[in-house]
Amino acid sequence: MTALAVTRATLTRVLRDRTALFFMVLLPVAIIVVIGVTVSGFDQFRVGLVAAPQAGPVARELASELKEAPGLRVSAYATGQDARTALRRVELDAVVVLPTGLDTDVRAGRPVTVRVLVEPSGSAGHGAVSSVSAVVAEHAARLQAARFAVDETGGDFDHGLGLARGAERVAAPIAVRTETVDGHSDYLPLGYSYSTPTMLVLFVFINALAGGAAIVETRRTGVYARALAAPVSARTLVTGETVAYLLLALLQSALIVGIGALAFDVAWGDPVAAAVLVGVWALVGTGTGILAGAVFRTPEQVHALGPALGIGMGMLGGCMWPLALVPDWLSAAGHAVPHAWAVDAWTALLSRDAGLSGIGQELAVLAGFAAVLLTGASLALRHRLTVGSGM
Template structure:
């Protein structure tokens, strides 16, 4: 039996295991979707819109502008009471009540107040007011231009509105383009660009740890002992298992990267840097998985301790929330685990447009973790195989 044959046998066994495939593919994608949707709406405000069914064209146009605003996610309500109820239930950030007599007041030249209701203790509601005010101000500017056009030409207000709309369409709008130069953001982008890289870091490590149960089971069934009875060295067995777990970690990484790019439009930054980072993290996971297979005595121990340990290290390393939000002492403790360095590297690639040279320090630290884990795993598994075969 060669190392390659053992690698092939391990890969075949894992890929035929439906439970393993569920944890490798389906569960990470499901959590990516949930977290991506959850954190993807932080820059949009939920606004309830109350309009009169008999509203005139000016009121309908204001309602349409609010619905089209990119910063607002609007939902129309028939009555103000229904909208207030949704606001009290925290289903909305704010409620916009369009006055029923808006068109008549505007045509008569009277000032109109558009009410925006928010919860006093809700910070999101007060931020939503700013976005609503911007839309209302743009609409008011159009109406002022219509009033001016009507006064100058002696026509009706409706004629002035038509003239203002025509001028607005004909004029070249001023486009504001925001571009971050040498960005220094400590946060991953919102949405799927946040959940996908962090879940890659989390699940590659967790699945590698859980996969150590297969090594424990193989030890207990005496497969390694029988192999060592043949002219096969313990070093060959260790190499075969290590290569198999590395390929499995790379396979899961490629699946998450591909699904993130194709299904969720995640941009992974510089291709070379991303590939090196994925490979380095797969090596870290490989070392952890093989070490778990060497240290634990039963598969049940691996299943009980491995996922819990992986989740705990992921939380400590910033897979669940940015380390930039925690106190300095906790951030320092977090960087005692490899997850923090991997998340830092992804932040540099995705939020700062970094390249391979920008993450060299993170890669160097991950390389140290990988070397230590794989080295300890090889020594521990080799000693375990020799001890088991001797007994």
């Protein structure tokens, strides 16, 4: 029996185990989808829009621009009372009320006031006002240009508005770009783009650690002992098991990356660097899982201690919150576990547009963790199989 045959047998056994599939595939995917749905739109303000049922073209155009603004998530309300109720229930950050006679006042050259309602205690409301004001100001500039065209050419307002739109399409907009010299971000992007990389680090490690229970069960049922009675070496068994659990870790990583990219538009940075980072982290998880399978005596021990250990290391390593926010001594302690180095690498890829060379230090440290864990796991499992009679 070759190592690949052992790998094939292990993969077949795991893939037929519904409980293992639930914890390795369905549970992480379900949690990630729930998080994605919950935090989607996290970087947008929730705005209610109240417009007259028979609004004119100018009001409809302003409403359309508000709905298309990237920083706003606009919901239309039939009445102002409904919108105010939603605002009081904290379902909205602000309410925009378009005046009933907006088109009439604009065509007559009279000033128009667009009211924006916010809760006094709501901090997000003031940010929503700024975003709404920017959209309204851009729309007002177009109307002013149309009024100027009417005054100069003597045509009607619709003709002037058409000229203003045409000039707006032809004229190159002035772009403002902000750049911090010699600066960098110590944080992952907001929203789902923050959760996905940290969930990948956390779940791949925890599930690889929990996978050690299957190795313990295989030892306890004597499968390894019967295999060693055949012309199969302990080294072959260890290699086959290692490759099998590495493939499972890579499969889970691919699922998380794919769901994040396809369902929630998560950008994973440089593809080569991201692939290398995923592979190295899978090696770290595999080494941890094999080591757990060699050290623990019963599957119950793995199930009881494994998740707690994985979650504790994830918290210490910055999977729940950025280590840049904690005291220096706690950040230094966090880098004693591999999770912190993995999160640092994802931060460099997603927040600083780093490439493979930009995460070289993190990859080297993670490769060191992987080498130590895989070597220790291999020696420990071989010792169990040969000296410990599989127990």
